[in-house]
Amino acid sequence: MKNRNYIYVKIIMLSGLLGISTVSCERDYSEDVAFATFPAIGEIFNDTPVAMGSDFYFPYDGSKPTAWSVDNNVSYMGSASMRVDVPNANDPEGNYAGAIFRVDGEGSGRDLSGFDALTFYAKASQAVTIGEIGFGEDFGENKYVANLTNVDLTTNWTQFIIPIPDPSKLIQERGMLRYAAAGIGEPGFETGYTFWIDEVKFEKLGTIAQPKPAILGGEDVEEQGFSGSAIDLAGRNLTQTYNLGSGINQTVTAAPSYFNFVSSDIEVARVNELGIVSILKEGSATITATLDGVKATGSLTLQVGEDFEFAPDPTLPQSDVISIFSNAYTDVLVDTYNPYWDTSTTQGEQTVISGQDILHYTSLNYVAILTATELIDATDMTHIHFDLLTADAPANFIVKIKDFGDDGVDGGGDDQEVAYTVPSSQITSDEWAVLDIPLSNFVGLTNKSNIGSIIFESVGINDLYIDNVYYHK
């Protein structure tokens, strides 16, 4: 706070000097354009939400919107706490609890640069691990998201400290709190529980120190790149670690905009402030980063070779296909090419290489392409087609088609999910496998009028490109 004021004073003084030296016809800044400052309010919830405005709770799509409430019977301090009832997997209103708490009002925000951590107390109805708790998500640019992941709650109140990766960035932040929590148990059969959060606030603890930022999980990673393609560093394990007053090293995930990325050769690859690496031409470039002046461990070296070779262009007329992903056709509405399910390690989804759309998955165990909003009727179709390119050694590759049944929803007892395994013999490293699979190979898939997802799964093939995904007759 002090620093910034000081800088402003300097700016004002400098502009004053300018004014003098460029004579008097220059207009002064009017009072109205005084440099905007935002309230430095730390409190988010004590017994009620604090200074959040009236419209501040935004549940995620697919989460149970009524999961959050104020509990006037339970509190760490005072009379109330925030209560989150994580639903069972079969809850028709949503199968997890997740939301952001955003300061109300377009153009509003808080100046959090004088704080160093988000702190709160939390407990749960049973010992449980919450997926993510953090801040910085505003459903706008989400520039400064930071999260604790896999947060262990017990039945006793415990204080949690989420260090701000670089407080100086947060001079106008609307995203005060976010969380995502699923039930406990086997995927698809999770049972719910309740957790409570109280005394939520940004604080200046003064004991957050010894920053150790990292990108790429602190590893020096080398990979192949293609000119005209882009890599989003947001999915590449960016973290900040601080030593807390307790002596514990606390790691938080940090959005790319907290970092300052540097490319060793900006002719080959450059990175923007949102962490998007644009690969421009053949050569080699190493991406490194600093966070608030501290060098991050880890790097990404891109070996950009000759131009990317695309899969053969499809030849069937549009009228014979239902296209899920192809530049050759008009695609149907797809909800997502990677839902980032909890137990999925798969990173990546659609990306662009040399102006062409392509799916690029890394660390694949399984991934789904969802068409749940507008289910696909493939009754008249005879085949599913996709093209696959990998540098990995050939391995079996499983394709699953899931029909949601007459009720049109995932679950509900009338779903059909049928797998077909593409044998490794049909895949050759570094060559496009053009796969055209008769739907009759999906034995038992009798309903094809409400297809909600296609799932790709493999043990041996983890880094791959997929293109031209469509049903055809």
Next chain:
Amino acid sequence: MNKRNTYKIKTALSSAIMFALGLLLMTSCDLDTTQTVAKLSTLVMQDEFDTNGAPNPEYWNIDEGTGPNNDGWGNGELQHYTNRTSNLTVQNGYLLITAQKEDYQGSAYTSAKIQTKTKVEHTYGRFEARIRVPYGQGMWPAFWLLGNDIDEVTWPQCGEIDIMEYTGDKPTILHGSVHGPGYSGGNPVTKTYELMSDRFDTGFHIFGIEWGPDYINYYVDDVLYNQITPDDAEGEWVFDHPFYIIINLAVGGTFPGPPSEETVFPQTMLVDYIRVYK
């Protein structure tokens, strides 16, 4: 250099202010006769560490090895103390003691320890140092005094005054202790002090004692946090003869426990100055 100068000016100013306040208090109503106020303002020794290289041999001896009994200096410490520049040097106005993780003569870590035995020994006075300590599990820096009769009467009869002890796993906690006959080892007269909204490893702090015939006052920066008197000691009060100064950075040992995977090496303990007043 600039910073240090500024700091010195600040200290000078604050001393002046404190002095003025003292005067004010004394002239207005001098009722407070119960508390022992030391007027320890005559410098009898100071090392500002202004000459680059090895520590000034006029003041300092360098202890090397793993202790006279090769038992980690009696505490199971893991480091081998050396006199190498990589462990011990004076640079740019600071004494630097650096703990390294390296295989060295059977030890997994190296560091340094210096002391003033026979060179700087005083009875009573104000001993203070301005120090920035490392952090992390297993780091154990200390600024302490030992009775100079240790070779005749042995420890703990000689007495030990720990002005600053700190373990890197608790970066906000300072320990100040005395050891003597009947109150030593795991049972000293001790007090911990917790720094609020700050840490000992992120900036310099002043650690000191004011030692008189029947008291030892402990302070950090401008906070007096403990007074130990003969009444506190469960044994003979042995703090009545010359003591010498020790500064060291231990790694591991019974007090802090061993370093963890997360402990950062190398790390340096920085000492800006050591001053003794009478």
